Amino acid sequence: MTSFSDTISRRAWMLGAAGAVIASPFISRSPASAAGVPNIRYATGGGIGPNEMETIIFLDHLKQNVLKNYGKAYTLEMTFTRGTPEAAALLAAGQADVATLSGPAFATVIVKDAVPAGLTIISDNYQDGHAGNATNSFMVLKDSPIKTVTDLKGKKIGINAFASAVDLALRVMLKKNGIDPRRDVEIVEIAFPNIASAIREKRIDCGVLVIPFLAVESPKGDLRPVFTGGDAFGGPSSVIFQVTTNTFLKENPDAVRGFLADYVDGLRWFYDRANRELAIQIVSDFTKSPKEVLNSYFATDRDYYRDPSGCVSAQTIQKPLDAMFEEKLIGRSVDVTKYLNLSFLPKPCAL
Secondary structure (H helix, E strand, O other), X not given: XXXXXXXXXHHHHOOOOHHHHHHHXXXXXXXXXXXXXXXEEEEOOOOOOOOOOHHHHOOHHHXXXXXXXXXXXXXXXXXXXOOHHHHHHHHHOOOOOEEEEEHHHHXXXXXXXXXOOOEEEEEEEEEEOOOOOOOOEEEEEOOOOOOOHHHHOOOEEEEXXXXXXXXXXXXXXXXXXXXXXXXXXXXXXXXXXXXXXXXXXXXXXXXXXXXXXXXXXXXXXXXXXXXXHHHHHOOOEEEEEEXXXXXXXXXXXXXXXXXXXXXXXXXXXXXXXXXXHHHHHHHXXXXXXXXXXXXXXXXXXXXXXXXXXXXXXXXXXXXXXXXXXXXXXXXXXXXXXXXXXXXXXXXXXXX
């Protein structure tokens, strides 16, 4: 059984340039940057809109009609990875400047000192465990004999990627219930879109559903949750957030400010009810999701919690990282306050 920390070592730090080869078919390239305009090489965390908002905020309509700084303060080249460990690999290889990372991927980068000059957390992406909002859920068949976490012993469980945020939630929850994730269960990697079918076909006994698949599959009524991300960490926690390399931040602070200002403007545009019809159409065109499904949850209380100003507290990020250290998934503790700088956001964060 592959361990949590060994996985990120194998996949990220040994990938080097190969990480870019894996991701390269999914690169969204911008037109050539104007002279003097920095280009941001962005690595996503493995999700797609509306799971990760950056994947829809920087679509053409918004770049042309909403985002004030695009093409002036920065341009963007986006690589769609399979998960935050691969985004971390690109950062470590010097092939990305800004990325979406999970807490586990971030902590492993820091502990291994994998990115020259280090990383800075610059904004929120989404949070889990907020009462009244969607939460990542580990699902089983409705008639499954698995009723509690302890019933998962000896079972096969599907996640999107080892060392991802949902992998951490799973391992923490198993350990809390006396189950050794390395010996007592089989954890397998399955792409997010295929997890629900894997449960129904009984190729796995349990699997995690995230937005948008949680919103699509839950109403069908044949799956039910055993536990959630909120259960794992006892309340709100940061699942993914945006980081930049300190090298890029030092050399291009105005590009980072412009990027984050546009990110916040785009986030608010999608949540503005006046833009609802067009917003749903744009996301549907991009994701190929039915508009009626998107309209049932996207940018509502049935979606993840996202801070409208891109703010995130150190405590919200710290909680999963402390769990990693307590469960011996990383070799030393990580103090988030040393790596968090929200001053590049357009408005001050009152946290």
